Amino acid sequence: STVTHDFKTPLAAISGSAESLMALGESAGPEVRRALEENIAGEASRLERLVDNLLRIAALESGAVVPDVKPVPLEEVLGSALSRVEPLLEGHEVRLDIPAGLPPVPMDEVLMEQVFLNLLENAAKYTTEGTRIGISAHTRRRSAVIEVRDSGPGLPQGDPEKLFERFQRGDRGGPEGYGLGLAICRAVVKAHGGTISARGNVPAGARFTITLPLDEHEESHHPDR
Numbered sequence: 001s002t003v004t005h006d007f008k009t010p011l012a013a014i015s016g017s018a019e020s021l022m023a024l025g026e027s028a029g030p031e032v033r034r035a036l037e038e039n040i041a042g043e044a045s046r047l048e049r050l051v052d053n054l055l056r057i058a059a060l061e062s063g064a065v066v067p068d069v070k071p072v073p074l075e076e077v078l079g080s081a082l083s084r085v086e087p088l089l090e091g092h093e094v095r096l097d098i099p100a101g102l103p104p105v106p107m108d109e110v111l112m113e114q115v116f117l118n119l120l121e122n123a124a125k126y127t128t129e130g131t132r133i134g135i136s137a138h139t140r141r142r143s144a145v146i147e148v149r150d151s152g153p154g155l156p157q158g159d160p161e162k163l164f165e166r167f168q169r170g171d172r173g174g175p176e177g178y179g180l181g182l183a184i185c186r187a188v189v190k191a192h193g194g195t196i197s198a199r200g201n202v203p204a205g206a207r208f209t210i211t212l213p214l215d216e217h218e219e220s221h222h223p224d225r
Contacts, residue, residue, distance in 0.1 A: 006050050010043040017043075042087075049121070053184045056114060060187045067111055067191050071104035071215065074137055074146065080109075081116035088121060091129035097136035105144045105212055111188045115196075118181035119148040119208050126152035127205070143194075144212045151205040155198060163198055185210075 017036040021028065028036075059065040075098055082094065123133045127150045134149040155163070164186040182198075185208075189196045194212040201207040 007047070010047040010050070013043040014040050014047070049117075052114070053118070053181060056111070057184050057187050060191055065111075065191075067108035067188075069106050069108055069192065071106050072109045072112075074098060074102060074105050074144070077107070077109050077113050078116055078135060081113050081120060084113075085117055085120045085124065088124040089133070092124060092127060093130070093132045095132055095134045097134065099138065102137055102139065102144070103214060106215055107192060107212060108188075111191070115185045115188050115210070116148070118185050122181060123148060123150035123152070123206075126150065128152075139214065140211075142214050144214055146210045146212070147207055148210075149201045149205060149207045151201065154200050154204060155206050161197075164196065 017039045021033065021036050024032065056065070075096075078096070078098070082089070120133070127133065131151045133151075135147070136149075137144060137146045139145070164182045186196050189210055189212070192212055194210060196208065196210045198206060198208050
């Protein structure tokens, strides 16, 4: 039911906007045409992300994709994800807290970018304009700990672990729910030998914590914080 909903919703929006454009023809004013065109483009991007998520989780679970892990500056991967989700973050204050001494984190930058993209998309989806989205990182016991926080309505009732199950929907009051995004996050992080968890943020919102192992050589030059 989750997959059916997540596919049919953007398809219906694209179809409805396209039919309106064709029906209105030249009689549609520029503002109306622009709104319909933007809706088509936005929903098409959403559908593309869903298909990408499905393909990635299938490839990871089948073993067809093995992460190409190498030390990467975390700022580069986060910057790329923030750039891709920038339109959704309009009106939000995004605060980065990445210490200058943070060592490069061993990761497949393409796969981990998708993780951050999914988490940021959820954060933007469930927070109102003007609220803050925070991203922080530090080292702890030979691991890099990365947190994505929002100040939305928080996590749904029940066990937060269920949010990461495949096809599980956890609606925090929005119309779309989580869909497959968090299942992809867990599959990618697990393939890196790491963990991801969710809990409530203080004073409000949700907090997602990713822990990724650091190379011992890198960690030896950066004591635990």
